[in-house]
Amino acid sequence: xQTVKKELxxxxxxxxxxxxxxxxxxxxxxxxxxxxxxxETLFKIWNNFPAKPExxxxxxxxxxxxxxxxxxxxxxxxxxTEYDETFAQRNTNSGxxxxxxxxxxxxxxxxxxxxxxxxxxxxxxxxxxxxxxxxREIAEVMQEPLNSVLSHINYALKKIxxxxxxxxxx
Amino acid sequence: xxxxxxxxxFEEIVLLYISDELSLTEKKYWxxxxxxxxxxxxxxxxxxxxxxxxxELPVVxxxxxxxxxxxxxxxxxxxxxxxxKLKEIxxxxxxxxxxxxxxxxxxxxxxxxxxxxxDTNNNDEIEALLDWEGNSFTEKIExxxxxxxxxxxxxKGLTYEKPWNEKINNIDERIKYSSGEQILEINQSFIRxxxx
Numbered sequence: 493x494q495t496v497k498k499e500l501x502x503x504x505x506x507x508x509x510x511x512x513x514x515x516x517x518x519x520x521x522x523x524x525x526x527x528x529x530x531x532e533t534l535f536k537i538w539n540n541f542p543a544k545p546e547x548x549x550x551x552x553x554x555x556x557x558x559x560x561x562x563x564x565x566x567x568x569x570x571x572x573t574e575y576d577e578t579f580a581q582r583n584t585n586s587g588x589x590x591x592x593x594x595x596x597x598x599x600x601x602x603x604x605x606x607x608x609x610x611x612x613x614x615x616x617x618x619x620x621x622x623x624x625x626x627x628r629e630i631a632e633v634m635q636e637p638l639n640s641v642l643s644h645i646n647y648a649l650k651k652i653x654x655x656x657x658x659x660x661x662x
Numbered sequence: 663x664x665x666x667x668x669x670x671x672f673e674e675i676v677l678l679y680i681s682d683e684l685s686l687t688e689k690k691y692w693x694x695x696x697x698x699x700x701x702x703x704x705x706x707x708x709x710x711x712x713x714x715x716x717x718e719l720p721v722v723x724x725x726x727x728x729x730x731x732x733x734x735x736x737x738x739x740x741x742x743x744x745x746x747k748l749k750e751i752x753x754x755x756x757x758x759x760x761x762x763x764x765x766x767x768x769x770x771x772x773x774x775x776x777x778x779x780x781d782t783n784n785n786d787e788i789e790a791l792l793d794w795e796g797n798s799f800t801e802k803i804e805x806x807x808x809x810x811x812x813x814x815x816x817x818k819g820l821t822y823e824k825p826w827n828e829k830i831n832n833i834d835e836r837i838k839y840s841s842g843e844q845i846l847e848i849n850q851s852f853i854r855x856x857x858x
Contacts, residue, residue, distance in 0.1 A: 513724035642674040
């Protein structure tokens with residue numbers, strides 16, 4: 493039984509590791525804390541990992557654990573959220589150097605804008621973009637109605653667009 | 663031009679549409695609506711580009727060494743938990759040190775045996791699966807074919823004795839070899855027809 497649980501757990505971890513880590517990293521802001529919190533989150537997930545997991549519920553449940561771990565950490569340590577911007581990998585798929593530069597600049601700017609978003613908007617957006625969760629799953633994690641989650645995302649997207657337009661105009 | 667209150671509502675529906683979270687009926691309804699209202703189509707395009715922009719957020723990847731070391735730590739913690747539990751049990755009784763040592767050794771030997779057996783069982787299952795997909799696939803198909811023939815024969819009201827009519831021509835022998843009542847009836851009526 494324990495072997496089956498371990499196999500399922502490992503399979504889950506390997507398929508969701510970047511999403512969980514990405515969420516933790518963006519919420520806590522630096523790599524060192526993110527590493528510790530990621531480990532702590534995996535320990536907690538393992539301790540309560542169901543014998544017969546339902547994938548749909550499992551994802552939102554794991555992100556809830558990750559979030560609670562971050563909140564506990566911030567409360568206990570009064571951690572500073574210095575953002576390690578060099579660590580995040582830029583989405584530079586284009587081979588054209590000019591496009592790569594523009595892409596780098598855009599993603600750097602988006603990074604800065606997201607960092608400044610109000611907590612709920614930031615959390616919903618990161619769960620969506622980094623965590624790859626559906627809006628209904630985000631509503632479960634945030635324990636908010638679906639309409640509120642859609643509203644947070646909507647405001648966040650509009651804010652990103654507005655600020656990018658301002659940066660480009662300047 | 664869409665009224666502002668309605669626009670907000672539509673924006674949220676568009677987000678759900680792009681994320682493929684609408685039911686089939688809702689999706690169909692929305693598709694029809696977009697066809698007849700160009701401003702909704704414009705809104706859809708606007709939001710698709712907005713979502714694309716948000717996807718420009720840099721990807722964060724975790725170091726694989728961190729994942730592997732965490733998984734190792736979890737295994738170690740589990741083992742430690744088991745050891746602490748055992749220690750607790752042993753300490754409840756006032757055993758002599760040598761006896762305590764013997765119990766611990768016995769416990770670990772049993773544990774190793776269980777782990778070894780479960781691994782062997784897993785390997786057997788995997789081999790069986792591979793066997794199904796590999797070497798004896800034809801055999802399995804043949805066995806399935808035979809089962810299908812059997813079901814078809816039952817459906818036709820015949821008892822399965824496939825070789826009986828191929829090998830034995832003698833009608834009496836057929837009756838002897840066929841075990842189903844219907845076959846018996848068929849053959850008996852056949853005999854009756856012949857004698858008439």
